[in-house]
Amino acid sequence: MTAADVRTERGTHREQREHVAALHSYLTRYQLVTWTSGNVSERVPGEDLFVIKGSGVEYDELTWEGITVCDLDGNAVDGVKRPSSDTDAHAYVYRNLPEVNGQVHTHSPYATAWAARAEEIPCVLTAMADEFGGPIPVGPFALIGDDSIGRGIVETLSVSRSPAVLMRNHGVFTIGPSAKAAVKAAVMTEDVARTVHFSRQLGEPLLIDQDDVDKLYARYQNVYGQ
Amino acid sequence: MTAADVRTERGTHREQREHVAALHSYLTRYQLVTWTSGNVSERVPGEDLFVIKGSGVEYDELTWEGITVCDLDGNAVDGVKRPSSDTDAHAYVYRNLPEVNGQVHTHSPYATAWAARAEEIPCVLTAMADEFGGPIPVGPFALIGDDSIGRGIVETLSVSRSPAVLMRNHGVFTIGPSAKAAVKAAVMTEDVARTVHFSRQLGEPLLIDQDDVDKLYARYQNVYGQ
Amino acid sequence: MTAADVRTERGTHREQREHVAALHSYLTRYQLVTWTSGNVSERVPGEDLFVIKGSGVEYDELTWEGITVCDLDGNAVDGVKRPSSDTDAHAYVYRNLPEVNGQVHTHSPYATAWAARAEEIPCVLTAMADEFGGPIPVGPFALIGDDSIGRGIVETLSVSRSPAVLMRNHGVFTIGPSAKAAVKAAVMTEDVARTVHFSRQLGEPLLIDQDDVDKLYARYQNVYGQ
Amino acid sequence: MTAADVRTERGTHREQREHVAALHSYLTRYQLVTWTSGNVSERVPGEDLFVIKGSGVEYDELTWEGITVCDLDGNAVDGVKRPSSDTDAHAYVYRNLPEVNGQVHTHSPYATAWAARAEEIPCVLTAMADEFGGPIPVGPFALIGDDSIGRGIVETLSVSRSPAVLMRNHGVFTIGPSAKAAVKAAVMTEDVARTVHFSRQLGEPLLIDQDDVDKLYARYQNVYGQ
Numbered sequence: 001m002t003a004a005d006v007r008t009e010r011g012t013h014r015e016q017r018e019h020v021a022a023l024h025s026y027l028t029r030y031q032l033v034t035w036t037s038g039n040v041s042e043r044v045p046g047e048d049l050f051v052i053k054g055s056g057v058e059y060d061e062l063t064w065e066g067i068t069v070c071d072l073d074g075n076a077v078d079g080v081k082r083p084s085s086d087t088d089a090h091a092y093v094y095r096n097l098p099e100v101n102g103q104v105h106t107h108s109p110y111a112t113a114w115a116a117r118a119e120e121i122p123c124v125l126t127a128m129a130d131e132f133g134g135p136i137p138v139g140p141f142a143l144i145g146d147d148s149i150g151r152g153i154v155e156t157l158s159v160s161r162s163p164a165v166l167m168r169n170h171g172v173f174t175i176g177p178s179a180k181a182a183v184k185a186a187v188m189t190e191d192v193a194r195t196v197h198f199s200r201q202l203g204e205p206l207l208i209d210q211d212d213v214d215k216l217y218a219r220y221q222n223v224y225g226q
Numbered sequence: 227m228t229a230a231d232v233r234t235e236r237g238t239h240r241e242q243r244e245h246v247a248a249l250h251s252y253l254t255r256y257q258l259v260t261w262t263s264g265n266v267s268e269r270v271p272g273e274d275l276f277v278i279k280g281s282g283v284e285y286d287e288l289t290w291e292g293i294t295v296c297d298l299d300g301n302a303v304d305g306v307k308r309p310s311s312d313t314d315a316h317a318y319v320y321r322n323l324p325e326v327n328g329q330v331h332t333h334s335p336y337a338t339a340w341a342a343r344a345e346e347i348p349c350v351l352t353a354m355a356d357e358f359g360g361p362i363p364v365g366p367f368a369l370i371g372d373d374s375i376g377r378g379i380v381e382t383l384s385v386s387r388s389p390a391v392l393m394r395n396h397g398v399f400t401i402g403p404s405a406k407a408a409v410k411a412a413v414m415t416e417d418v419a420r421t422v423h424f425s426r427q428l429g430e431p432l433l434i435d436q437d438d439v440d441k442l443y444a445r446y447q448n449v450y451g452q
Numbered sequence: 453m454t455a456a457d458v459r460t461e462r463g464t465h466r467e468q469r470e471h472v473a474a475l476h477s478y479l480t481r482y483q484l485v486t487w488t489s490g491n492v493s494e495r496v497p498g499e500d501l502f503v504i505k506g507s508g509v510e511y512d513e514l515t516w517e518g519i520t521v522c523d524l525d526g527n528a529v530d531g532v533k534r535p536s537s538d539t540d541a542h543a544y545v546y547r548n549l550p551e552v553n554g555q556v557h558t559h560s561p562y563a564t565a566w567a568a569r570a571e572e573i574p575c576v577l578t579a580m581a582d583e584f585g586g587p588i589p590v591g592p593f594a595l596i597g598d599d600s601i602g603r604g605i606v607e608t609l610s611v612s613r614s615p616a617v618l619m620r621n622h623g624v625f626t627i628g629p630s631a632k633a634a635v636k637a638a639v640m641t642e643d644v645a646r647t648v649h650f651s652r653q654l655g656e657p658l659l660i661d662q663d664d665v666d667k668l669y670a671r672y673q674n675v676y677g678q
Numbered sequence: 679m680t681a682a683d684v685r686t687e688r689g690t691h692r693e694q695r696e697h698v699a700a701l702h703s704y705l706t707r708y709q710l711v712t713w714t715s716g717n718v719s720e721r722v723p724g725e726d727l728f729v730i731k732g733s734g735v736e737y738d739e740l741t742w743e744g745i746t747v748c749d750l751d752g753n754a755v756d757g758v759k760r761p762s763s764d765t766d767a768h769a770y771v772y773r774n775l776p777e778v779n780g781q782v783h784t785h786s787p788y789a790t791a792w793a794a795r796a797e798e799i800p801c802v803l804t805a806m807a808d809e810f811g812g813p814i815p816v817g818p819f820a821l822i823g824d825d826s827i828g829r830g831i832v833e834t835l836s837v838s839r840s841p842a843v844l845m846r847n848h849g850v851f852t853i854g855p856s857a858k859a860a861v862k863a864a865v866m867t868e869d870v871a872r873t874v875h876f877s878r879q880l881g882e883p884l885l886i887d888q889d890d891v892d893k894l895y896a897r898y899q900n901v902y903g904q
Contacts, residue, residue, distance in 0.1 A: 030260070035862055035866060107803070107805055109869070109873045109876055113876035113879075116803060116873065116883035117880065119880075119881065143890060143893060144894070168884070169804055169883075169886055171804075188261060195339050197879070198336055198423060199338075199339035202427070203343045204343065205342035205395075206343065206367075208367075212367075216370070351622070352596070353489065353623075410487055421561045421568065425565035425566075425569055428652055429571065430569065431565075431568035431621075432568065432621060434593075438593075442596070577847055578822070578848045579848075579849075639712060640713060643713075646787050647787045647790045650791035651791035653875070654797075655795045655797065657847075658795065658796055
């Protein structure tokens with residue numbers, strides 16, 4: 001697929017593309033992204049498609065036209081922008097995890113600092129137990145350009161409660177039942193990565209007992225919110 | 227109480243709910259909260275009631291209708307939102323500390339980093355002596371869902387001059403004679419948690435003599451402001 | 453002097469009070485202040501007076517009426533707000549350093565972290581050599597309420613090229629030929645305190661030779677700007 | 679050249695000066711600059727000229743009139759502001775690196791912290807491999823006022839893939855095929871300086887194999903974006 005191929009904008013899925021474009025504002029507001037890095041995608045309900053940010057599009061200029069529609073092999077099928085260079089990874093996850101409807105990728109600084117050491121974030125905060133159900137795990141080093149990143153995400157998250165994985169030397173990938181849920185996971189990943197970083201700088205934060213982690217996780221997944 | 231129970235908005239205490247909704251803007255401005263975490267509550271003067279943020283309400287959408295009126299057992303009595311999941315803790319504090327009229331809860335990152343190590347913040351700044359009258363103490367680990375958190379707050383603050391407590395592995399709870407005073411205490415807690423964190427990163431900050439702490443505290447509580 | 457004494461606003465020096473009120477926006481923009489901490493003052497040209505922020509006034513509400521006119525003993529002579537609790541220190545400096553026309557006080561976090569360890573900031577940046585002509589020195593511990601703070605500022609800055617002093621366990625005081633120059637010094641103090649802090653966290657920053665510091669300082673004081 | 683010399687504004691190259699003035703907003707948005715420090719320049723296509731920020735101009739007041747046109751010896755030829763005190767360094771680079779059309783200088787804090795230790799930033803992030811093709815190198819200590827800084831930039835970058843150099847005890851200089859490309863390099867320099875700083879604070883980040891660095895760099899320079 002080349003950039004030229006997508007210059008046939010038909011404007012399908014416009015409402016969902018507007019929604020996903022707007023969700024990127026959380027990435028800038030919480031300072032999870034720099035320049036054009038980072039992206040949000042969402043599965044199109046009932047179709048073998050997903051929508052994802054265009055490659056190298058600046059956040060200030062991101063409208064629905066900066067979001068491209070792709071099939072589940074990562075080929076652009078509608079849009080004016082070549083899709084994100086991370087499209088192959090998103091596509092792999094949608095093909096292999098049918099319950100996932102939304103994904104986010106960032107290089108948010110505190111979380112990526114753990115990823116550069118290939119070190120999981122230990123569960124030392126009740127908010128981590130709530131959201132992640134335990135530590136945030138590390139995935140393998142993987143080069144861009146084939147299924148390596150996608151496979152690393154799927155393999156790591158398949159054996160964890162966490163909706164977030166720290167890909168070694170790279171950054172954060174999160175999944176969720178919707179794009180907004182994956183955005184929330186990305187925001188909370190940076191939040192806890194930062195607080196645990198601060199805590200470790202001056203000593204050893206105390207682990208929460210697994211039993212208590214389990215209780216907090218079960219309660220939060222069932223009770224919180226409206 | 228279920229969410230359905232509160233769908234009988236009568237719009238009582240609207241002015242106080244607007245005031246408390248507006249106070250939450252300090253939490254976002256000073257970056258004490260992430261996503262929907264954190265909450266402010268205030269006792270209703272002359273009634274066995276308090277108002278508190280609804281659970282999982284986003285800060286951008288927080289109006290008086292995002293604030294729910296509760297009785298002192300934490301049951302919602304007016305509003306359209308289920309009250310904060312921290313309502314039981316607030317209710318316990320109002321029942322047991324009659325001089326407290328406002329409370330704030332956050333996971334502000336520097337203060338929560340101390341909480342994750344269960345380490346009090348030592349009094350090494352004149353601003354800490356002014357506001358907190360000594361170190362900011364640590365409360366016990368407590369699970370959400372019963373009176374444990376409230377009891378931990380009350381027991382810790384009953385033997386301290388500090389209006390703030392760092393609940394272990396969790397975050398910050400502050401009290402005050404009004405919601406705004408508790409907000410100020412939450413803002414100042416993060417401020418001093420951060421500065422003392424920075425100071426400790428490169429050596430050992432110097433303790434202020436207890437005698438001087440006492441003088442600063444006495445003066446500040448009586449003289450500062452208009 | 454009591455708050456009641458100043459409720460006789462005559463509105464003198466309004467233009468200068470507007471100017472000084474507006475300068476406080478630099479303190480919030482660069483995050484040098486939290487809640488109502490921090491203040492800017494300026495000598496009134498040709499009169500034995502200075503103008504200074506009122507005590508406990510919030511930055512969002514700071515207009516010319518939040519600035520009070522004082523004599524050089526620190527007594528309010530015009531305004532509706534009791535002057536800053538740091539007024540005695542400012543007054544002492546104006547009485548003793550006739551070339552000083554502006555002053556700023558903050559608890560900016562990185563600089564105050566050095567102050568809490570009573571450690572001067574070493575001159576390891578060309579920007580520090582430019583602005584401060586060497587290290588930023590530490591002043592003594594001093595209680596508020598008499599001339600101790602002012603005396604500490606004057607004694608420390610009298611033997612330094614630096615327009616900024618880190619008062620032990622307290623915060624930053626800066627001086628300048630105008631209030632704006634003192635504001636710039638406060639902004640640059642936090643900037644270099646932060647960068648040198650970061651540098652020291654991972655090793656030992658390299659000192660600049662005194663000879664080079666002298667050249668940089670001489671050049672910057674004479675050539676920079678318009 | 680004195681300030682008076684440039685008070686003969688003819689308004690040439692207005693469009694490019696507007697463009698370069700506007701690019702400075704990235705420096706403030708990403709907090710790369712403090713007060714008036716930092717500057718962007720761009721070569722005038724087809725002429726032996728470049729445009730650069732005026733010395734000591736505040737960012738809030740920066741319009742096309744705050745940008746001065748210089749010849750390749752650094753002499754102002756059109757404008758109302760004396761050009762940046764870093765003009766000699768920019769001029770040297772334009773004279774010696776004909777493929778460079780844009781430059782940026784900042785004292786961005788994390789990158790400058792590495793510069794103060796004269797320590798290169800190791801390549802431990804895939805985003806660094808993409809953008810910088812390896813570590814970000816350190817240039818020599820150099821005084822302002824002659825060609826020393828320019829020579830240090832050119833010598834360091836001539837033997838590196840990186841578009842950014844950390845000048846010892848000073849700050850960041852970046853180059854690019856356009857001013858915007860150099861701005862992006864400055865933004866990404868601070869981004870990776872910060873993440874690698876965080877990672878090193880708690881251990882040793884893992885180096886990426888040179889082979890993988892080469893693959894990532896080749897791919898990114900050819901494929902990314904639209």
